[in-house]
Amino acid sequence: MRDVYVVSGGITKFSKASPDKDFRYMVKEAFDYAMNDVPKLTLDDIDGSVASYFSDHFTRQLMAGIMVQDYLGLCPKPSRRIESGGATGGMCFQSAWEAIASGRMDVCVAFGFETMSRVNTWKGNEFIALASDTNFDYPVGGFYTGYYAMMVQRHMHEFGTTVEQMAAVSVKNHGNALNNPYSQYPAKLTIKDVRNSEMVADPLTRLDVCVMSDGAAAVILASEEMAKKLTNKPVKVIGVGTGTDAMRLADRPHGDVILLPHEKKSDYKNLKYPGVHSFRGGRTAAKQAYEMAGIKDPRKEIDFVELHDAFTSSEIQTYEDIGLCKYGEGGKYVESGAADLDGAVPVNPTGGLLACGHPVGATGLMQAVFALWQLQGTIKKHFGNDKLQVKNAKRGLIHSHAGTGTYITVSVLERGF
Amino acid sequence: MADEKKIKVPETQEGTVVYNLDPLIIKYHYEIDYIHSYAQDTPFFAGLAAGKLMGSRCPKCGYTYATPRAHCMHCGGKTEWVELPKEGTVHTWTTCYFGSEAFLPETPFTLIMVEFKGANTLFLSRLIGVEPGKAKIGMKVKAKFLRNSKFSPTDVYFVPA
């Protein structure tokens, strides 16, 4: 396996609707931004691409990936499409990583998009809910916010997590986004604002849930040799991991906790795991990525995290899965300020999905772009201000997550200069 | 040679719904009827029509699924059908005040995951007869069945026991 580097990235400003640009045009915009950031890179140097988009329903177009490939001028080079629900972007990033690591390519573009404004919000929720078992789950009232609400009800029951702790995630992430010009929904909120917004599915309110978006992102990965040629600020991918779980929440087992290197069995005496309260796939992905990166204690060895906060509850559950705190301590973790911009490990310093938006196929790649800029120390250059720059960031973690935890990816990036 | 003026597509009165001119945004209708087979899950849906809740059990490892599957997730063995008890407890719940377009007219509705004695996994259903937001984990519930079966998992629902 060869070392793999991220050399450049670009994203469009995420928005509720961008009817003036179709998916090809949006990706082209993100791709050109990335190309301009590494002027030595030519189209000829690019060996191929991986396309990331979740739903053919939203695009109203099958094989949209190849249409982007030709729009970018990359035909007849190799390309493929990755689809894994909400984790599509993270999986696309890892697929591009594989192309370089295996030696198949020296430069690979990971691009992604979603155009969710093409149907109304409730139809969009229906499309998303079709990513649940259509025999047993969807017909009962298929609604992803409802599924996550049931998961966090159980988390609250097991661990005493509170709705105020969940609201604190919303306040933090929307607040961080005030300084992110790419974000769709920056806002200065209070816990009260979050709790007083409309109830969507008990206990999740509108401000506990991310919005639908149009947007695109592109990331360029390269071998060591090409990376050093293209930029003096390469970022190395030092760990990748992927986990899965049963599509139906009903099928999730109640067994033993999968332990991370810094945990022991006695930490979890009576906890049935994962049940519906935790994401076994997230823990599995983190464990693999940490092993590959040689990380013994993520609390001390990671400088920031960009994680998949489609719901405030899933950010709390994910702190635990990736070992920022023990299972059951996620609510207290956010309450303590540990995940704040100036906390022990800033989580979603750029605003996360809650505030940036969630154009599904672009989201996981957006995280890679922001992580790259953090590690390069170039947030100011790209955001126009350095308020969100994590000082001295050497190592960052990105986490992409699909349907109630069915597919989860974790990738660890490190400053390579 | 045919009369050139007569070679043309006939004009119709059907128009296009236009939302915006620049960019041009139009309504595009799409609809489909699937020929959906429940395949190996068929006995579950047939069971609902007979007022039975069917799960599956793995004879090899003994694991019992409250939501049926033809093969065991743990050992890969072929499962057999078992009838589940009609009473269970609420493992978790939510009330949906919004939903997918198809279910919006039914809001608010309460979803529950049901635990059954003797089953290792859960079952997703609706809870009726409890005020929105008032379900409780640990509540005892019992299954009721639609008299006129629609061969949908909503043919069964739960009420407080």
Ligand SMILES: [Zn+2]
């Ligand atoms: Zn078995």
